[in-house]
Amino acid sequence: MTPDEFRARAHEVIDWIADYMRTVEDRPVLSQVKPGDISAMLPAQPPEHSEPWDRILGDLDTIVQPGLTHWQSPSFFGYFPANSSGPAILGDLVSSGLGVQGMLWSTSPACTEIETTMLDWLARMIGLPESMMSHGAGGGVLQGTASEAALVSLLAARAQRDHPDQPTVYCSSQAHSSIMKAAMISGLGKDAVRLIDVDESLRMDVPSLDRQLRSDVESGHSPLFVCATVGTTSSGAIDPVEQIAAVSQQHNCWLHVDAAWAGSACVCPEHRDLLNGVEAADSFNFNPHKWMLTTFDCSALWVRNRKPLLDALSIMPEYLRNQASETGAVIDYRDWQIPLGRRFRALKLWFVIRHYGVEGIRAHIRRGVELAQLFESLVRDDDRFELAAARSLGLVCFRLRGDDSANEELLAKINASGRAFFTHTRLPHPMNPSESQFVIRAAIGAIKTEERHIRSAWELIQTTAGAIQR
Numbered sequence: 001m002t003p004d005e006f007r008a009r010a011h012e013v014i015d016w017i018a019d020y021m022r023t024v025e026d027r028p029v030l031s032q033v034k035p036g037d038i039s040a041m042l043p044a045q046p047p048e049h050s051e052p053w054d055r056i057l058g059d060l061d062t063i064v065q066p067g068l069t070h071w072q073s074p075s076f077f078g079y080f081p082a083n084s085s086g087p088a089i090l091g092d093l094v095s096s097g098l099g100v101q102g103m104l105w106s107t108s109p110a111c112t113e114i115e116t117t118m119l120d121w122l123a124r125m126i127g128l129p130e131s132m133m134s135h136g137a138g139g140g141v142l143q144g145t146a147s148e149a150a151l152v153s154l155l156a157a158r159a160q161r162d163h164p165d166q167p168t169v170y171c172s173s174q175a176h177s178s179i180m181k182a183a184m185i186s187g188l189g190k191d192a193v194r195l196i197d198v199d200e201s202l203r204m205d206v207p208s209l210d211r212q213l214r215s216d217v218e219s220g221h222s223p224l225f226v227c228a229t230v231g232t233t234s235s236g237a238i239d240p241v242e243q244i245a246a247v248s249q250q251h252n253c254w255l256h257v258d259a260a261w262a263g264s265a266c267v268c269p270e271h272r273d274l275l276n277g278v279e280a281a282d283s284f285n286f287n288p289h290k291w292m293l294t295t296f297d298c299s300a301l302w303v304r305n306r307k308p309l310l311d312a313l314s315i316m317p318e319y320l321r322n323q324a325s326e327t328g329a330v331i332d333y334r335d336w337q338i339p340l341g342r343r344f345r346a347l348k349l350w351f352v353i354r355h356y357g358v359e360g361i362r363a364h365i366r367r368g369v370e371l372a373q374l375f376e377s378l379v380r381d382d383d384r385f386e387l388a389a390a391r392s393l394g395l396v397c398f399r400l401r402g403d404d405s406a407n408e409e410l411l412a413k414i415n416a417s418g419r420a421f422f423t424h425t426r427l428p429h430p431m432n433p434s435e436s437q438f439v440i441r442a443a444i445g446a447i448k449t450e451e452r453h454i455r456s457a458w459e460l461i462q463t464t465a466g467a468i469q470r
């Protein structure tokens with residue numbers, strides 16, 4: 001493809017994406033295909049000869065579109081938002097256009113230095129301590145996902161303690177499964193993980209953490225890694241980081257704070273208290289690719305001290321040796337992550353922060369929180385429904401009063417309608433915490449969601465519930 005051909009085709013692709021953005025609202029949110037429908041439309045053999053571009057692009061409409069669940073739809077309320085925005089898409093496009101591989105500072109200094117600066121900008125935007133910025137002993141790095149951030153933090157914790165005997169890991173029963181997965185991948189294994197009980201607000205119960213740590217020490221284990229979650233996946237619960245830090249320090253544990261979703265909210269001063277105690281954390285992570293307008297993948301990780309991370313992950317084969325690395329004066333981000341290679345991810349963040357400004361990003365977060373407040377009030381005003389947990393920022397957990405099967409049917413019917421999309425979780429039953437109940441989650445914060453989408457989703461929920469109860 002010559003540069004001129006590329007220019008012409010790129011214009012068509014950008015037009016296609018812009019049309020998609022304009023019309024995404026009119027499409028059924030949940031893909032309506034059955035398993036195998038999409039692969040059945042693809043030839044079993046790759047093409048031997050070049051195909052015309054019109055046919056390739058045409059297949060986006062005939063093959064790809066039907067198989068999409070529209071994450072950018074204003075009526076997508078599932079999981080957590082995965083904001084994609086114009087500036088982020090263009091940043092990713094430039095990154096692909098440049099095709100640089102930023103494993104070492106010397107393989108593209110701009111890739112490293114813009115990333116370092118973006119992580120410092122983000123740290124300032126959400127109020128992280130100076131110690132996590134690049135001029136101190138710590139610093140930030142972009143990982144692909146929060147799962148990788150948790151894994152590399154765990155590996156750093158283990159390196160810092162020089163591979164202790166029978167290491168153990170602590171997180172609440174509501175923590176994300178990526179913590180368990182990190183223990184599995186690192187070789188510590190599932191049995192090393194202690195799922196700590198939660199209080200009635202679904203926050204980690206600190207006395208239970210303390211008891212578990214003491215009992216593990218008594219039985220010869222080495223408590224290694226504690227993960228506090230700021231904004232749990234199921235209900236958005238905020239673990240008390242400050243108290244968790246105090247207990248973790250007594251046992252010389254590494255404290256990781258997983259704020260994958262809620263971290264973006266800290267760009268607003270009124271939500272900064274979510275991070276109280278974070279100055280005692282060894283690592284902190286949040287995903288701009290969730291709620292901060294930055295297209296997947298972009299997960300920001302900071303450490304208070306980079307040495308253990310480098311001890312865990314550095315290795316220098318001959319073919320990567322270069323003068324800049326030898327001086328020790330540059331950052332080689334390959335030493336801060338699992339893979340060697342890395343894309344120029346910081347470009348999209350740079351574009352996003354400059355296009356919206358911090359003020360614009362705050363406005364986006366505040367709109368999501370306000371719309372969630374509206375949704376919460378609609379739930380409260382209808383006696384047939386109840387809130388299953390206190391609203392957390394943009395997340396509302398609710399259910400139809402009654403048994404799980406009615407709620408399961410309600411969710412299935414709403415999603416099958418294609419007019420809105422929600423996902424579910426199970427939360428401890430308020431009357432009997434040893435049992436759980438089925439709960440529907442409304443995760444609000446898509447870029448295009450407006451009040452009318454919230455009201456029409458709620459009407460859909462109400463009429464669907466009416467039909468079930470009749």
Ligand code: PLP
Nearest residue numbers: 145146147176231232233258260
């Ligand atoms: N931690 C929390 C609290 C999450 O909610 C999620 C995903 O929703 C993750 C970690 C995992 O995120 P990722 O897909 O970036 O690994």
